[in-house]
Amino acid sequence: MNEAVDPDSPIGQTARAWALAVVGEDFPPERSRQFGAWLDADPQHRRAYEQAEAVVMMLGHLPTSTAIEPARRPAARWRAPALVAAGGLLAACLALVVALPGPAYETPSGQSRQVALGDGSQVTLAPGSRLRAASRWRPRALSLDRGEAFFVVAHQGGQPFTVQAGDALVRVVGTRFNVHRGAGRTVRVEVEQGVVQVSDRPDAQDRAVTLRAGQTVVADGPTLAVGALDQANLAGGWRQGRLAYDDAPLAEVVADLNRYSQRPLAIGSPATGRLKVTAAFDVAQAERFVAELPRVLPVRLTSDGRGGRILVAADPKRAPEPRAP
Known part of the structure; x- marks a missing residue:
């Protein structure tokens, strides 16, 4: 598929001028040759013109055509004020189309x-x-x-x-x-x-x-x-079901785990989220990895009461609590 040409680029602006000229003036042989030469000079020229022509047709200024034949264009004559108004409308319409969000x-x-x-x-x-x-x-x-x-x-x-x-x-x-x-x-x-x-x-x-x-x-x-x-x-080891971290913040690891699991995992405080993790494991072993985190980091795993879990800072003054199921 050919990529669209930016209507505000130099090529897009020239294509817009040709689209308006086609409906705004007679096309004697010399003018038609100039138009045809411009179209043939670069595939982008033809794509840009087709885009500009499509907008003009959308505004009802041109009949639909299946091929660009400059020498056979109907000789339409417009008054100058109408041409200026059409140019402003076309530019505004193109600006609106350009602003449309992408997929x-x-x-x-x-x-x-x-x-x-x-x-x-x-x-x-x-x-x-x-x-x-x-x-x-x-x-x-x-x-x-x-x-x-x-x-x-x-x-x-x-x-x-x-x-x-x-x-x-x-x-x-x-x-x-x-x-x-x-x-x-x-x-x-x-x-x-x-x-x-x-x-x-x-x-x-x-x-x-x-x-x-x-x-x-x-x-x-x-x-x-x-x-x-x-x-x-x-690169992109997740495609093979592998997650790897080298001195990564715990918050980043937890965010990734939540993208693979239906059981939410939260972090109790910003300080806990800044703890560093170096590890590599299969996504299929993610639950086991979470269960083992209290063994390697100063955290404990508790329930949030809604089916999820929270990693909170371990309290050295308290005896270890049972892990969340």
Whole structure:
């Protein structure tokens, strides 16, 4: 599927002018040749014109056509004020269309999802995650609102593919990588193949780091900490049912566990959530991992009275309490 052209780009603006000119003036042979040459100069020109023409047709200014034949256009004559008004209306309509939100993809707890994007890219969305396109005209600009996703990006004429997760911006052309958005501001990116550029905010490309296969970065506010995976194919290990953490906040681990479980797990205080965890385990063993947390961290597990559980700070002055069932 061909990617739409931004109507506010130079090509989009020129296409808009041609769409209005077709209904606003005679097309002598020389003018038709100019129009045809512009259309044939770049496939994007024809796509942009078709978009602009579709908006004009939506406004009722052009008859529907199945092919662009500049030399055979009817010679419609408009008065100048009407043409100016049409131009303003077309621009306003295009602005409205550009502002329309793009598609969003969500998964419930315990379920993943395969998503095929219009540009040929593929996304595997982790449980409890939400991903959306910036707009209908920018399908290669995505935002990860929560959770985690693994991307296999298709090359498309050098056009970048971006994923924003919190303050972090990931920018690629074609590659395989994983993006994890933590419970707070922390974002983790892992690269399986290709090259990925990560910045701590969209307008800070001068502070971006470049990752290659087998590398990872944790973006936490203005800090970008680059590390290495044991193997490049471990990027997005959740796809094989494996969760791994290296000095990660307990709050991040709990947020992930809640995306895989129907039984809520909460944290009793911010201080408890900041405790660090280094562990690796299968998702199928998540309940066992939770039950063992009091053995390795100063926490205890209690019931919330509603079927869920809470991790609270252990009280050294009190005898250990029975674990929550």
